Amino acid sequence: MDGALLDEALLRRLTPSVLGVLVRRGADFAAAEDAVQEALLEAVRARRAGSAPSASGDEPPVRDPKGWLVTVAWRRFLDANRADLARRRREELVDEEPAPGLTTAHDDTLRLYFLCAHPSLTPSSAVALTLRAVGGLTTRQIARAYLVPEATMAQRISRAKRTVSSVRFDQPGDVATVLRVLYLVFNEGHSGDIDLAAEAVRLTRQLAAALDHPEAAGLLALMLLHHARRATRTAPDGSRVPLAEQDRDRWDTTAIAEGVAILQAALARDRLGEYQAQAAIAALHADAPTAEETDWPQILEWYDELVRLTDSPVVRLNRAVALGEVDGPRAGLAALAELEDSPSAEAGKGHPLPRYSAVAAYLHEREGDLATAARLYAAAAQQAPDLAERGHLTRQAARLNARRRG
């Protein structure tokens, strides 16, 4: 048996379309999802055993993996729902399947994304459901990726399924929530046995293929451009390497070229959104042969666009950095001061804007005020939301303090 043809990646790619078939045959989403998950596990077991499962008596899964998964999942669904089905004849259900051509695998996939990112779900539920129902990950894998017990993750997923159980599968959803969920998967994953960033790229690529939307393309470009720098973001000792100090020769030029091409095609359609604008900034960084050659004026223009699009305090903070590079640190600090007085800063009271002190420290250092910069770096380290950031900021403070002692 050719294991390569039936590797887990292939099985997981087939997940959404197999699930789509079951739902179109009349299975409700929650039960269909369970059945597909069981079929996936069975396929993995069969592969590890080196043979098709004898119980099924079907063609070995390797010849027609999708057909095999549909058959096994459907049988699992019937087994689990026999009582229910006694009221409806099985033939009826099969007859309900639309003729081929009316619905494509793309449509099924798309509906699943919308359902799993339904606005009625909390972000963490939407993320978990998307990874399982669209991504084909097991509950255990998702639990490990988010460092919670498997029982907790199982409950989170089944609650999410109950929440969306009344949502009609064929209703169009909100693209923005789907993109937000994928962004979260990319940006907030822990490093477990599943590479969540790579998984987010895969799911976004699949979405962008099924959905003609410039922001889906923009998000894919954004991910590719950041993913390209991944190997250089962390030093061997685990510490963070800031963008300006990364070894640009080790950036993945193939991923960058792909990201730029996708971005350009999206921008050409003249329907700008925040992911395209963020991707444009990432592309400008990726395009600079050295940190000194970064096109900061263009980056600043994109941040201006982003402020118009989102008015987010985080964007304003990053804009202050760009402004500092273009017009000097004093201009950056002035922009920062405005941010402190803005209504959005008020709204976040009690939760200091992450990296505010870090940005202020950086600008003060560039202005030559090392004492203030060192103090702010130390304060920023105290507020840092993650260990790598805290280590980085502590070293910045230590570096300046050592220099001041001379």
Place this chain on the structure above:
Amino acid sequence: MAKYLLLKHYRGAPASVNDTPMEQWTPDEVAAHMTYMNDFAARLEQTGEYVDSQALAPEGTFVRYDGAGRPPITDGPFAETKDLIAGWMLIDVDTYERAVELAGELSAAPGAGGEPIHEWLELRPFLTAPPTITE
């Protein structure tokens, strides 16, 4: 999606509203308290927000390295230590507001007279994994 530790203190936190020590409650009141804590944890598991909970013995030992080839030095317990952790619950929630809400519920566990203890719990966020996109 953030983890928070709900820390319960033997001492070091401000006094509870209903601060009769547990050993002076009736056995039924103690049982009701335990049931409340277990139900709370079970409910959080149902909502997909539970990670862990543990209780600690009040007395511990302080240990430190004492140089190569020598056994570690042990000391304590120190009666003067101001802050003493009794246990914790670890939750994984979507927002800070949700963490506060849950801490409030846990603090309402019944004590003497079956009345809520109004115990002060300390809410501490975990440091997260670094985000991928920072600029």
